[in-house]
Amino acid sequence: MIAHLKSLLRKFDEKNTETDSIDFKTGLAALLVEVMRADGHTDKQELDSIEQTLITYCDLDITATSQLLDKAKQLVEQAIDLYSFVNVVNANTNDVERIEIIEFLWQVAYADGSLDGQEDHIIRKISGLMYVTHADFIQAKINVQESRIQ
Template identity: 40%
Template sequence: MFDRILDLLMPGGAPRGEPEIHVAVAALLVEAARMDDRFDPAERRAIRRVLGRRFALDEASIDQLIATAEQAVEGSSALYRFTRVVAERFDPAARVGMIEMLWEVAYADGTLDPDEDALIRRIAGLIFVEDHERGVARQRVLARSGNVPQG
């Protein structure tokens, strides 16, 4: 099923429906995890946790979704196809929730890389989340996790 979705997300595809949203969100999370040139186990666990919480998927579905997202990110040089799905299909509160998920992944390894911060800022703009809302989302994630930001 996710292979068909990946085909839809490739150039020229017109993603529609819930599974396409799952792939778009997962692809953005994977991209955030890879921004610092590492995709470490803590980031992978964070992605699994936020995908499971957001979409109520079982473990096998989460694994398949992450694998599909990794393939989608490998085959893509632009975030627009993923951010477009989120911007079109999520209401404003859900888009801020997407930014919170990105912050969770970015802070999963305990350090915020400048490239991760820049990516989240870019994604926020593409999905119409204001700078203030992005900052508040970051503070909520830090408060929940007890992380002290570094980097």
């Protein structure tokens, strides 16, 4: 019994070490992946949107972007909540940058041509955790909708 408990505690310590190693780029990628996965489908357009965001915003090449996405997907699969991802993004951004990140999330949600209720829900949740006001949340959504029309 004690050996089993020690084993569980060791696994818990390993997971905490993994969580502590999340950097800004990984946290951002994980949030983008969360939105992509929210509707239960992984569309190529959404994946392309994430890749383009990471290449442009994080100044990565395609190889580094691919590696980052693989790591983010793995972390998202193992995560029980969004806290570790949002926490690192919040620690490395200001209010204006957080609103811009919410726009990136909306771009992923709209990349496949439709907005699923689960995508809207996860972006709303992330927005709240990032302390983005409701007005800025809505404006970010409108900005992305208008940019898709033009």
